[in-house]
Amino acid sequence: MTDEHEITPWNVSDTFQEAQYERVATEFGAKIIDEPLKYEIKELAGDLHRFIQYGIFFAHRDLDLLLDGYRKGRKFYLYTGRGPSGKMHLGHLIPFIFTKWLQERFNVDLVIQITDDEKFIFRDSSREDLDRFTRENIVDILSLGFKPEKTHVLIDTKNSGLLYNYGIQVAKHITASTVKSVFGLKDSDNIGKFFFTSIQSVPAFIVSAITGHNVPCLIPYAIDQDPHFKISRDILPKLGYDKPASIISKFIPSLKGTGKMSSSDENSGIYLDDENRTIKKKLMKYAFSGGRDTMEEQRKFGANPDVDFAFNTYRMLEPDVATASKIYNEYKSGQILSGEMKMIAYEKIVDFFEALNSRRDSVSKNMEDYMFSPDRFL
Amino acid sequence: MTDEHEITPWNVSDTFQEAQYERVATEFGAKIIDEPLKYEIKELAGDLHRFIQYGIFFAHRDLDLLLDGYRKGRKFYLYTGRGPSGKMHLGHLIPFIFTKWLQERFNVDLVIQITDDEKFIFRDSSREDLDRFTRENIVDILSLGFKPEKTHVLIDTKNSGLLYNYGIQVAKHITASTVKSVFGLKDSDNIGKFFFTSIQSVPAFIVSAITGHNVPCLIPYAIDQDPHFKISRDILPKLGYDKPASIISKFIPSLKGTGKMSSSDENSGIYLDDENRTIKKKLMKYAFSGGRDTMEEQRKFGANPDVDFAFNTYRMLEPDVATASKIYNEYKSGQILSGEMKMIAYEKIVDFFEALNSRRDSVSKNMEDYMFSPDRFL
Numbered sequence: 001m002t003d004e005h006e007i008t009p010w011n012v013s014d015t016f017q018e019a020q021y022e023r024v025a026t027e028f029g030a031k032i033i034d035e036p037l038k039y040e041i042k043e044l045a046g047d048l049h050r051f052i053q054y055g056i057f058f059a060h061r062d063l064d065l066l067l068d069g070y071r072k073g074r075k076f077y078l079y080t081g082r083g084p085s086g087k088m089h090l091g092h093l094i095p096f097i098f099t100k101w102l103q104e105r106f107n108v109d110l111v112i113q114i115t116d117d118e119k120f121i122f123r124d125s126s127r128e129d130l131d132r133f134t135r136e137n138i139v140d141i142l143s144l145g146f147k148p149e150k151t152h153v154l155i156d157t158k159n160s161g162l163l164y165n166y167g168i169q170v171a172k173h174i175t176a177s178t179v180k181s182v183f184g185l186k187d188s189d190n191i192g193k194f195f196f197t198s199i200q201s202v203p204a205f206i207v208s209a210i211t212g213h214n215v216p217c218l219i220p221y222a223i224d225q226d227p228h229f230k231i232s233r234d235i236l237p238k239l240g241y242d243k244p245a246s247i248i249s250k251f252i253p254s255l256k257g258t259g260k261m262s263s264s265d266e267n268s269g270i271y272l273d274d275e276n277r278t279i280k281k282k283l284m285k286y287a288f289s290g291g292r293d294t295m296e297e298q299r300k301f302g303a304n305p306d307v308d309f310a311f312n313t314y315r316m317l318e319p320d321v322a323t324a325s326k327i328y329n330e331y332k333s334g335q336i337l338s339g340e341m342k343m344i345a346y347e348k349i350v351d352f353f354e355a356l357n358s359r360r361d362s363v364s365k366n367m368e369d370y371m372f373s374p375d376r377f378l
Numbered sequence: 379m380t381d382e383h384e385i386t387p388w389n390v391s392d393t394f395q396e397a398q399y400e401r402v403a404t405e406f407g408a409k410i411i412d413e414p415l416k417y418e419i420k421e422l423a424g425d426l427h428r429f430i431q432y433g434i435f436f437a438h439r440d441l442d443l444l445l446d447g448y449r450k451g452r453k454f455y456l457y458t459g460r461g462p463s464g465k466m467h468l469g470h471l472i473p474f475i476f477t478k479w480l481q482e483r484f485n486v487d488l489v490i491q492i493t494d495d496e497k498f499i500f501r502d503s504s505r506e507d508l509d510r511f512t513r514e515n516i517v518d519i520l521s522l523g524f525k526p527e528k529t530h531v532l533i534d535t536k537n538s539g540l541l542y543n544y545g546i547q548v549a550k551h552i553t554a555s556t557v558k559s560v561f562g563l564k565d566s567d568n569i570g571k572f573f574f575t576s577i578q579s580v581p582a583f584i585v586s587a588i589t590g591h592n593v594p595c596l597i598p599y600a601i602d603q604d605p606h607f608k609i610s611r612d613i614l615p616k617l618g619y620d621k622p623a624s625i626i627s628k629f630i631p632s633l634k635g636t637g638k639m640s641s642s643d644e645n646s647g648i649y650l651d652d653e654n655r656t657i658k659k660k661l662m663k664y665a666f667s668g669g670r671d672t673m674e675e676q677r678k679f680g681a682n683p684d685v686d687f688a689f690n691t692y693r694m695l696e697p698d699v700a701t702a703s704k705i706y707n708e709y710k711s712g713q714i715l716s717g718e719m720k721m722i723a724y725e726k727i728v729d730f731f732e733a734l735n736s737r738r739d740s741v742s743k744n745m746e747d748y749m750f751s752p753d754r755f756l
Contacts (some may be wrong), residue, residue, distance in 0.1 A: 020522070068744065088711075117546055120547075121550055157543050159539075160539045160542040161537075161538045162539075162541070164538040164539070165497075165535050165538050168495055168570050169498075171499065171569045171570030172498070172499055172568050174568060175565060175568055176563070176567060176568075176572055177565040180565065185554070186554075187553060187554045187555040187558065188553050188554070190555060190578070191552050191553070191554055191572045191575075192546050192549030194554055195549070195572065195573035197569075198569060198570070210706075340520065
């Protein structure tokens with residue numbers, strides 16, 4: 001049995017470990033992505049994204065059914081999101097890198113929900129900070145190279161009319177008991193928290209609601225968001241919509257080890273606006289290493305790349321799986337030292353940030369083109 | 379001590395009696411409208427509306443302070459509302475008759491909130507029915523003769539963007555415990571119900587929020603709505619706004635006796651679209667009478683006009699207090715018989731409905747002129 005509320009969107013237990021992912025996912029009612037499903041994804045997408053190969057996206061709900069429909073000609077759309085509570089770090093971009101791949105390979109629309117209302121309700125953020133982070137985070141995300149034609153950024157407070165009107169349809173089917181048991185909310189929590197999951201459910205059927213056709217939805221998300229979408233899956237059929245499918249990732253390990261990266265600790269992640277020397281310092285000083293304590297031991301026994309922040313970060317950013325595999329083996333066997341691994345990761349991160357930065361100006365200038373509007377689906 | 383949740387916006391105890399009003403109001407923390415306050419209203423308004431003289435509007439919160447400010451040149455605005463759950467009956471118009479008087483005498487803006495979202499969340503009304511009742515109810519209300527220049531009809535689902543964005547500011551300060559204890563909500567209730575009071579608080583500060591000036595708000599309402607505004611008064615100062623003042627009415631007795639008129643029982647009230655013969659039939663057949671069982675007894679002992687539906691309805695629609703007082707005495711002394719009283723009321727109602735009907739076409743054509751828009755306050 002999962003510890004009570006071990007994982008909710010607002011809390012992840014400190015004791016949560018890598019080994020617990022599969023147990024938690026299946027206890028949540030999700031399925032592990034198995035070999036036949038990997039084969040199916042590969043067939044339809046052309047290849048298998050490295051995040052699936054590496055087990056970062058490791059579980060799903062009804063992805064097999066969704067792909068079955070897709071094979072028969074039934075287009076779906078993607079929905080993912082971001083709570084703009086602060087600056088973004090590298091780990092925050094991981095699901096978006098994967099989502100972009102899905103969008104391109106399946107040539108589908110993508111709705112990106114920015115839950116600035118959630119951050120207002122759940123945190124002590126000022127409206128000014130939320131507006132700034134909302135804008136900055138959107139630029140960060142879109143700089144990955146999303147195509148405006150099929151990308152729809154839905155800022156909650158800018159679309160609150162639509163979201164509230166659809167949200168009350170959802171809310172009508174969710175009791176306070178349910179949100180208490182699913183999210184661990186208490187009577188001492190504010191009523192905005194109680195209501196919020198209704199708003200997060202809306203993008204899972206908004207394209208169907210707008211177009212009047214039942215368009216299936218696939219939601220890539222990290223496992224802590226699962227409670228929201230478990231509820232969406234319960235409610236949507238009651239409103240006449242399909243259950244959304246999902247593809248679920250692990251958390252991106254923090255610099256200092258496993259668990260969910262903390263937004264409050266500057267040194268727990270590499271921020272997208274970190275200067276090169278800061279990135280280097282964070283890697284050298286704080287990054288959790290799978291290497292040995294001394295060079296001699298490292299040469300003799302090798303490292304454990306699986307728990308190594310630098311290696312994992314490098315691997316996520318290296319599109320070529322064979323190259324990453326070679327580094328893995330060399331690091332594991334002791335050919336590559338811990339400091340060398342950190343420098344390999346450093347170069348990769350710097351390149352990745354440069355590519356992001358090269359797109360920022362254009363994205364900032366054309367933000368409006370990416371914004372959600374019902375008209376764009378009609 | 380008030381019975382638990384004897385009066386909430388969604389439930390009024392069957393055992394609730396006239397004698398309990400003052401106790402409930404003061405237990406809720408409101409004050410009875412006393413002679414000095416009546417004097418003050420009369421001074422500022424030019425006269426004292428009969429509904430105050432008759433004790434229909436009988437209690438208040440901070441009305442004295444609001445009028446003190448008004449005397450010193452501080453304009454306020456009025457806020458009242460209607461849940462469009464069905465056709466309107468005569469009783470539903472009573473607070474609007476009074477509000478119109480306030481609006482005219484003090485020459486102030488009036489926001490009329492139509493809580494179609496509330497009725498969606500709390501009842502099994504279809505969207506189609508709600509849209510129809512919303513339109514019909516608005517025409518009914520406006521046909522009383524409100525001036526479009528200072529009247530602002532705020533339909534919740536048409537203004538949900540604004541309401542949700544301001545509503546979450548309110549929601550952040552209200553716990554689930556509070557709405558449970560104030561409204562009698564339970565964990566088995568839907569989360570839309572938990573959230574809703576936030577939306578009903580917004581019009582109490584919306585003019586201040588839009589204009590950036592702290593404009594005091596006066597809310598006329600029936601006592602069952604008090605829980606909402608008790609919460610508004612707690613929260614608004616935390617958001618930097620004044621506590622809203624209020625002026626509180628008793629329920630309009632149903633045809634069949636005291637208590638709140640039921641919307642589900644066609645014969646519990648006289649509907650605005652009832653034909654003349656239906657009105658006559660309802661009065662003759664169902665109206666609770668304060669008269670005696672036989673003509674002889676009535677002539678000898680007289681009636682009790684205070685509990686008589688026909689007399690009370692007549693009195694509410696008769697602008698001349700002296701005339702109504704004469705009828706009161708004649709009915710009480712037995713000069714007027716019960717059937718005669720019903721016919722006097724009947725004539726009054728028919729005249730009133732005719733006046734309403736004469737304005738319907740013009741109101742229907744010009745509905746847009748009355749609609750709420752932030753621009754109209756800037």
